Amino acid sequence: MEFKISNKAKLVTLSLIVVGVLFTAIGAFSLGDHALQRVLANGLINSLFFFSIGLGALFFLALQYATETAWYVSVKRIIEGVASFLPIGILMIIVVLGLITLTDGAHIYLWMDPSVTDPTDPHYDAIIDGKSAFLNKPFFWIRTLVYLGCYYIFYLGFRKRSLEEDRVGGTDIHFTNYKKGALFLVFFAVFSSTQTWDWIMSIDAHWYSTLFGWYVFAGMWCSAMVVIILLTLYLKRLGYLPKVNDSHIHDIGKWIFATSFLWSYLWFSQFMLIWYANMPEEVTYYIARIEDYQVLYFGMFMINFIFPMLILMSRDAKRHAGILTFVGLVILAGHWMDFYLMVVVGSMGPTSHFGIFEVGMALVVLGVFIRIILVNLSKAPLSPVNHPYLDESIHHEI
Secondary structure: OOOOOOHHHHHHHHHHHHHHHHHHHHHHOOOHHHHHHHHHHHHHHHHHHHHHHHHHHHHHHHHHHHOOOOHHHHHHHHHHHHHOOHHHHHHHHHHHHHHHHHOOOOOOOHHHOHHHHOOOOOOOOHHHHHOOOOOOHHHHHHHHHHHHHHHHHHHHHHHHHHHHHHHHOOOHHHHHHHHHHHHHHHHHHHHHHHHHHHHOHHHOOOOOOOOHHHHHHHHHHHHHHHHHHHHHHHHHHOOOOOOOOHHHHHHHHHHHHHHHHHHHHHHHHHHHHHHHHOOHHHHHHHHHHHHHHHHHHHHHHHHHHHHHHHHOOOOOHHHOHHHHHHHHHHHHHHHHHHHHHHHHHHHHHHHOOOOHHHHHHHHHHHHHHHHHHHHHHOOOOOOOOOOOOHHHHHOOOO
């Protein structure tokens, strides 16, 4: 069944963008002395957050290919639809990181400021200078373009073969995707951590954590699963996806439940070990967040852990559209706040301010994000036609 974007959906996405632009314009009058820094910090937050959702969907798609899973086939096009934001997300990241680089880090990436690695300058920082072999602009951009180029190539390949499989059938394309999916996971196992070191952890250039890459990855995966379930429920409500049953919904709900616990486990593991060891070079990350952002920081953790734990525990809850929608929206807001705190605390410290400007920029990108996904969903049938596991997926029952 072909999906057509309704006028209501077009109006909603346009309204999000218009309201977001209006909020951003109004909030711009109160940016103060840190205007450029605040604009670029919010650009980085939203570009990374929404890009990570598309990347999380691409990872989940590759995982299903590599494990030759059958149940997911009925929602395969939904996963591809979420991953379809990657090209726009890649463009946004390049633009935002490019502007930050041109402004010598804009006080977001302190290591980009040449004064901190100049021993003759009063702002010289010996710790950052010691990391300059890795944290320097040329090498940073080489790594960034490798990450983004790799993801783009794999996305195009998966998408092309998926549409081709509808036309030709057989098992050749399936086994090609099996091999390519496994290959992608090899690259992603490395890049998911190193990109996090580059784009997020290097904001707090004096700090490091061996768990940080996994922590951000878990949040990315959970957010992607939430968007997949919200999109699936939306299309089901409109009468699409007749082959998607309660068991498919239940399985995605289980993934949300599981990835929420994975994220919570990594958050606590990182926090507990660093706080208990009480080493100055490590606890500085948490001191900055607890002293100036205590309510937001611990509130974000409670939202992302308590809500799915208490509400999604039962089998029935994982099959209930209303419950899944409510919990999903709350979790999505919680993980956006996680990205906000990862970026602004290290870049702006106590001078950061959460207000209408931040809400406005998030709404603009959200509107674009939803519209891009819906447009791409309308370009192909919502259900694969000739996938070798389609019949098994249709009769999936748990």
